[in-house]
Amino acid sequence: EQQISVYLNKMKMVPYAIGVRNAYSAISVGTEKTTVSKKQDSSLIKRLLNKENVKKGYAMVREKGLKHTLQIVKKTSTPILVPLGYSTAGRVIVVGKNVTNFTPGDMVACAGGGYATHAEIVEIPKNLACKIPKGVELKEATFATLGAIALQGIRRTNATLGETVVVTGLGILGQFTCQMLSAAGMRVIGIDLLDERLKIAKANGADLVLNPEKSDIEKEVAKFTADVGADAVIICAGTASTEPVHQGMRISRKKGRIIIVGAVGMELDRSLMYQKELDFFISTSYGPGRYDLKYEKDGIDYPIGYVRWTENRNMKAFLELIASKKIEIKDLIQHEFSIEEAPEAYATIREKTPLGIVFKYEADPSKFKTIKRKTVLVTEKAPKDHLKTAIIGAGSFAKGKHIPNLLKVPSFVNPPIIL
The missing domain is CATH 3.90.180.10 (Medium-chain alcohol dehydrogenases, catalytic domain)
Structure with missing residues (x-):
């Protein structure tokens, strides 16, 4: 050390x-599931959607031909780590x-x-x-970081002792959220599609847990709150669908609060918000200071x-x-x-x-294992009238421009590339 x-x-x-x-x-x-599940060609797709790259590609097709252009695009589309x-x-x-x-x-x-x-x-x-x-x-x-994210979502609710708070999505953030709300004296309702998560939330203090595929969420929340509705809804789910948000609006009381912690669809129905005069909040990561x-x-x-x-x-x-x-x-x-x-x-x-x-x-x-690194120089005789080159760092521009041009020069031996 x-x-x-x-x-x-x-x-x-x-x-x-x-x-x-x-x-x-x-x-x-x-x-991280989202990150590692991305297709390897995602960087290529992003490049193809860039207008400037489209213009450059079109010019290269006219100058070099389609086959050559496709080869260059393939070589230069290395995923970013x-x-x-x-x-x-x-x-x-x-x-x-x-x-x-x-x-x-x-x-x-x-x-x-x-x-x-x-x-x-x-x-x-x-x-x-x-x-x-x-x-x-x-x-x-x-x-601690994940806990801070959940805690910041709770702070955005401005919930007070005795209020009913619904937590949608009982992954790790939702589980933390339920436990902290319960510890703070809130009445907690947990919603998730997985029964195993519902059982864990219930065992750790949630007052009511509901599976949307097995329960009428609106009816059960109304019953639990004596037809008042939830004071706040914290959405910890991760989905492209806007349904968790709309569901939260439907089960909220008038002037209730919706807090978005997870990444969800945001095609909002204005009428649902307008009729109840709901407050809509985004919770930014771990709290003030982030970014x-x-x-x-x-x-x-x-x-x-x-x-x-x-x-x-x-x-x-x-x-x-x-x-x-x-x-x-x-x-x-x-x-x-x-x-x-x-x-x-x-x-x-x-x-x-x-x-x-x-x-x-x-x-x-x-x-700890010691990682030994060494550089091996391999010598090779070149004809007297030829030049040998080595390239350190072969990025997109080098692979797309320099190397193809060097290969065309008769006096150069094919250059080795050292990354």
Whole structure:
């Protein structure tokens, strides 16, 4: 770890960041399932839909011919690799020079797409990390980011003690939402298509659970609320359909609130909203500070007197709920994989609909495998009147322009490509 610390410092670690050795990272099933399920040709489709690319393609067809153009398009349509994961937990191993609230050895929960990724070592801006309180296991703390997302959705409802809140979609976010609402004294109704999820929500405090394929949702909600309707509906489902939103509108009371946490269809029926004068809210990720580079990257916090609940403070609040046993996490973690078993983990989320899944990383530094890399130079004699070339980095432009042009020059030997 000393070598890692030296390495991070040499790489000029961000002054307001910390280096963390992950113990666990959580798979966000909904988000990552969508990502890994995309077809490999998605980047090609996006390129073909771009007007400028269409113009360039048309010009190339006229100049080079259709066959040549198709070959170039195929060669240059390399899928873009995106790091997965945004919720981890581990131990601080190094801190940036401007970080005063963390020290090496602290156990922390981490957040952030592009930061808290599925990796052994991550660099985390200080506002995207928080210390893990006593009584919370690392595996539980791994879900702090997802818990903060659920908590922000609840905050958007402005629900008060005794109100009835419906949670649609009982994946991991919906389960967290139900538990926290119940802990806060709300009357909770959970809706999902999977009976297994309904049973878990009921066991963890939901007052009523309903399957739309087996129950008349509007009738049951009306009965539960004495014909008043739900005070708020939080939609945690992920679907292209707008039906969850419209259903939420139908079961809401007059002047009720609809909060969107999941990614759902948004072709809204104005008449449903207008007649009841419903309020419609979007909940942005973990809370205030999200997507603000000054907050996330530069470590500039919002004054608590003006912004009580930031994304960092939401994470802390969620961890405190775990520590005080107000919410249960362990029975929601259904699978654990080593990072070497990543293919099996993603096969699981493609084939099934599990709740919590974590990657576990090797805790003993002595057991880490050393990856040895070496460059091998292969020499080959070229004719005296020929030139040999090597290309380092073969991106779209190199593959589409430089290499084809070099191959046409008689004095050049076919160039090797080093990626």
